[in-house]
Amino acid sequence: MKTLRYGLLTAMVLAVVAMVAIACGDDESGDSSGEGRGDTIQTIKDRGELKCGVKQTQPLFGFKEADGSVVGFDVEFCKALAAAVLNDASKVEFVDASNAATRFELLASGEIDVLIRTTTITAERDAGRAVDFAQTTFYTGQGFAVHADSAIQSTADMEGATICVQSGTTTEQNLDDHFTELGFDYTPLGGEDAETQDAFLARRCDVWTADQSNLASRISAFDNPSDFRVLGQIISKEPLAPGVRDYDSEWKDVVNWIVHGLIYAEELGVTKANVGQMASNPPNTTIARLLGVAYEGGAVADLGFGVDPQFLQRAIAAVGNYGEIYTQEIGNNIPRACTLNALAIDASVDCPPGKGGILYALPYR
Amino acid sequence: MTESEERLTSTTAPTERHGQKVVLPPHRQRAARPYQVRAANWLRINLFASWDRTLLTVISFAILGSVIAFVVWFVMSYANWNVVTDNRRLLLIGSFPHGAEWRLWVGLCFVFTLAGASYGMWSKLGLRDGLFIVIGSAFALFMILHETSQAWAALWFGVAVVLLSVGYLLCRLVPREEGPTRRVATRVLGLLLALSVPIVFALLMAGPGGADANELSGYLLNLLLAPAGIAGGILVGIPLALGRASSLKAISWTCTAYIEVVRGAPLIGWLFVALFILSDIIGGDLIVRTMVVLAIFTGAYMAEYIRGGLQALPRGQYEAGHAVGLPHWRTMQLIILPQALRISIPPIVGQAIALWKDTALISIILPLRELVGSSRSAIAQGEFITARIEVYVFAAVMFWIVAFVMSRVSQRIERSLGVGQR
Structure with missing residues (x-):
């Protein structure tokens, strides 16, 4: 009888503990539901750091150097995003997404905010997985x-x-x-x-x-x-694009327009070197809008992004325009022959449309 | 005159050993013959007793010789070890912040001192341990000094080895018999050992300039995750083992369920739990969640080993505790657990070694780049794409070193606690 009484008592205590634990668990998940799902921009700001999933084993795109630093074409876009959202291109944590099989799981679990890892957009991935793709950063095949x-x-x-x-x-x-x-x-x-x-x-x-x-x-x-x-x-066709979690269009907009903005900057001739000068004295309204500054005493155009209007200016100042990133990280390893001659058969597709390529930056307004 | 010379010259005179005259009994007088004769005899008995045994000996030596020749050829001539030496930073400490390396060295000094002190307190360095330390230090110094002038690093390493010896010698001075000095010394050392994992983490990460959790990678990460998992596993395992053996069914069933569920799925599966489920429950850095998962996983195994120890104890031990009027928990604490844990040491160390090697699985599932993950980065470098074997051989050797140390230490613990002798 005594054993039975003890048993029942223990069972009740355990049940209460379990209920409390579940309740607390709910509370916590309620607190953290904002984190990782839905409001990525706020999560990044709160954390003070962008978590960017990159490859660490592919030279030129995402690669870990012997001194432990991570470099590559994809990595520059992470830095641009950190500059845009956090005003500091160095506030990036490069999370290892080298493993192709688990890359989307990292995104789904909130372990990374954005996946920039030579990932091809496919209909199956877009529709079937918890990933949304932003503008392509690199067209290959x-x-x-x-x-x-x-x-x-x-x-x-x-x-x-x-x-x-x-x-x-x-x-x-x-x-x-x-x-x-x-x-x-x-x-x-x-x-x-x-x-x-x-x-x-x-x-x-x-x-x-x-x-x-x-x-x-x-x-x-x-x-x-x-x-x-x-x-x-x-x-x-292998369009390589950044991936973000489904159902977070504000963050996807920022990622998307960072890519478009850097491509547009190349088209407009805004570079890492001259972006400061162009911001203080914009030559035309297009550039003024791109950099989030006033033109000829007008107002600053706020297009309604989840970040302030100068985010593209900071991104360009941090990493340069698309062409500069390409030259610095890939260079002649994958020749990028952007010529004005539309008939040039050697022209790479990763060029603006007028120069033999298909990098068509959408108008920024 | 040394002992061997003496044996050669005098065949019947009493042998002197450790200052005491030993008169060998007649049946051992044979051993005092000249060693050439003894060696020939040994060879004949053990290797060339008959033609078939001679054949076996020749074949075995041929195989052994070719394996050794192959290893020597691979290490000395074929292998391109630059992939390891050029990437030693990447492989060993990964992305650890530049300029904060002193934290690693202080941590190493701390660990070495503790290791030396523990050895001095509870055991004695043997010839093989000394040889291992010398070879290991030579290997480490070679890695540090190869093709660069890393005088500071070499100095730090030297200090660590000196501290190891100092700790050892100081603790050798503590009297071996129970007494107030020894009691205080063992308490202090035991406390430091128990707190060593958090202390090392604090040394590496605390304060400004410390490493962020995500900057811990490479071999360092294995070295941090495994002890945390093992220590956590023992902490989880002891109450689970007691719980499973409890007569309160609710507790016993709960513990059994825990053990069976955790042991029923592979570690790779539980690592996914660290990624998906624990992020919602405890949050925090992935590295912390990984440690929790390793502790949960190891705990289930540890519990079973400790339960084995509990069940190996005769009923009389419990009854003796109750007979002298000790309450249940005091019986456990004073009589049962010390004996049960002693019996369980071999399987517990076996599990610790298994977990140490399992840390190599982490970079398959999680975005944490431990030694194997860092190896993959190293062989992605253009000049080393063909040096895959070398990197993996290096990783294997690094895993082996720690596994070997653990195995040696467990043998020492077993001997000093008299496991298998009672």
């Missing part, structure tokens, strides 16, 4: 690399070739679709990203396929880049 002494010029020469491709990716599917269309046989050699690279270097395959920017960036980091050739041909 699936390309091919061969050894410099190879006779292969395009997929038309690849009948019966062995092709290194990362398993379980859209790249693999694209390749299969393309070769089915051509009616060619080929031998896929699958593996992890780095394994395909090793196999290609060891000549276990004739061709290496991946995003063209990925191929170029990795080959650029080799000791002897001239021993390899990236073919001009592209067989898929």
Whole structure:
């Protein structure tokens, strides 16, 4: 009987404790529901730091240096966002999103505020996952690399070739679709990203396929880049864009217009060097609006972003315009031939429309 | 005249050992023959007793020799160790803030002093421990000084090793018998050991200029997460083990449920809990949540090992406690737990080593770049893309060093507590 009484007593105590715990848990989650979901801008401001998910293993885009610092094209956009929201480009925590399989989970769990990690926009991701995509920062496509002494010029020469491709990716599917269309046989050699690279270097395959920017960036980091050739041909569309959580349009607007604004700044000739001078003495209303300053004694146009109107000015001052970021981080590793000649066949797509590319900045007004 | 020389010259005279004359009994007189004869005899008995054993010996030595030759060739000639030496900062301390390295060194000095003191207090450094310390220090100094003038770092490391020796020697001076001096000394040392994990965290992170939680990465992160997980695991495990053994069904069922649920899912799954569920419940930095998950996970295993220790004790031990009028909790504290924990030491250390190695899983799920994650960054560098094996070999060796130390320390604890002897 005594045991039974003790048992019942313990059960009641435990039940009460559990109820209290659940109640407290609810309270806390109620407090933190603003954090991470819905109001990312306020979360960032409260935290005083932007949490940016970047790759740490891809040279040129997101890469951790031997001294522990993180650099790359994607990283500059994180800094631009931190400058825009927090007025300090150094207030970024670079969270490791190198693992492709868990990147969207990081976003969903609130561990990062924005994912800038060479992520391709796809309908499935946009619709099926808790991610919204902002304006594309880099247009690329699936390309091919061969050894410099190879006779292969395009997929038309690849009948019966062995092709290194990362398993379980859209790249693999694209390749299969393309070769089915051509009616060619080929031998896929699958593996992890780095394994395909090793196999290609060891000549276990004739061709290496991946995003063209990925191929170029990795080959650029080799000791002897001239021993390899990236073919001009592209067989898929791979628009790489920043991702934010679903249902947070204020934050998505900021991310979106940071990208548009940096592209527009290049078009308008606003650079890191002259942005201060242009802000104090804007040459026209367009630039004045972009930088959030008054033109000829008029009023400052507040377009209703969740941040103050000067956010683009700070972003440009921190990292420069799109072209400057490209030159600094990617440079000639992936040549960016923006020419005025619209017929220039070598022109890269990552150029303004008038210069052979498709980087079409929306009007900022 | 040394002992061996003496053995060579005098075959029947009493041997002198530790200042005492030892007269060997007749059946051991054989051992006093010249060592060449003894060696030949040993070889014949152990390696070349018959033609088939000789064949086995030759084959084994051929395999062993080729493995050693391969390792030497790999280490000395084939491997490109620049991937490790150029990236040692990235691999070892990752993004730790530049200019705050002194905090790491102070932390290392603290840990080394504690280790030396504990060894001096409860055990004795053997020849193999000394050899390990010498080789380990040489390896560390080589890493520090290779191709750069890091005199300050070398000095810091030297200070840490000196402190290790000083701590050891000071504690050797404490009398081995129970007494007021020893009681105070063990209490102080025990308290410092119990608080060592928070103290190290404070040394690294407290005050202005300290590291942010997200700046802890590389090998340092493994070294911080594993002890926190192990210590937390023991703290969680003891009450769970007692609870499971409790006669109050509600408590016993709750504890059993906890243990079975936690042990039923792999660590990788629980790491997702750190990412998704704990962020809503306790919030805070991911690194803290990871420690909580490691403690929760390890605790379930520890509880089972401790329960094993509890059940190994004869009923008489409980009854003896009750017979002298001790209340239940005092019986536990004074009689049962000390014995149960002593029995459980081998599996507890086994779990600690397992958890230490499991920290390599963290960067698969979580955005925390411990040693393996940092290794991936290192081999993404253009000049080292083909040096993947070297980095992973280095990571394996770094994991092995700590696992080996833990295993040695556990043997020492077992010996000084007399595990397996009673």
